[in-house]
Amino acid sequence: MALDTPRLGDLIEIFRFGYEHWAIYVGDGYVIHLAPPSEFAGAGAASILSALTDKAVVKKELLSVVAGRDKYRINNKHDDKYPPQPSNKIVKRAEELVGREVSYNLTSENCEHFVNELRYGISRSDQVTDAVTIGAGGVGLAALGLVGLLVARNRRQKQ
Numbered sequence: 001m002a003l004d005t006p007r008l009g010d011l012i013e014i015f016r017f018g019y020e021h022w023a024i025y026v027g028d029g030y031v032i033h034l035a036p037p038s039e040f041a042g043a044g045a046a047s048i049l050s051a052l053t054d055k056a057v058v059k060k061e062l063l064s065v066v067a068g069r070d071k072y073r074i075n076n077k078h079d080d081k082y083p084p085q086p087s088n089k090i091v092k093r094a095e096e097l098v099g100r101e102v103s104y105n106l107t108s109e110n111c112e113h114f115v116n117e118l119r120y121g122i123s124r125s126d127q128v129t130d131a132v133t134i135g136a137g138g139v140g141l142a143a144l145g146l147v148g149l150l151v152a153r154n155r156r157q158k159q
Contacts, residue, residue, distance in 0.1 A: 109123075
């Protein structure tokens with residue numbers, strides 16, 4: 001699946017159908033990532049349905065379980081713009097968060113924001129930025145709008 005062996009603190013990009021899920025490598029084959037609270041190990045963590053919740057759980061799982069049959073790669077794509085935190089600090093901060101329920105928002109607090117914050121101290125998601133940029137042509141913005149409607153509908157139904 002991945003050609004290189006990840007190092008501590010590496011960002012792992014997992015290619016899902018229609019989007020990318022992000023995790024951070026913490027050693028011995030494990031990653032830490034965000035998943036919807038209702039999901040459990042090996043149950044297709046980070047499904048597109050995660051967009052319908054406003055909470056996520058920080059989980060530590062084997063990369064092989066999180067990725068499943070999906071392809072993945074090491075992608076420290078912002079190393080040229082932002083200096084990465086020391087790997088031991090990245091891992092320590094990530095480990096401290098395991099098991100916590102955190103806020104989740106598809107456009108401002110998603111799994112890509114989470115791992116970039118850990119590695120660089122900068123919360124950002126290129127998927128969101130790209131969707132908005134493409135949205136100038138209508139497609140990305142329409143997709144984000146549809147997800148927003150679904151999230152609002154889901155929240156109303158919970159109340």
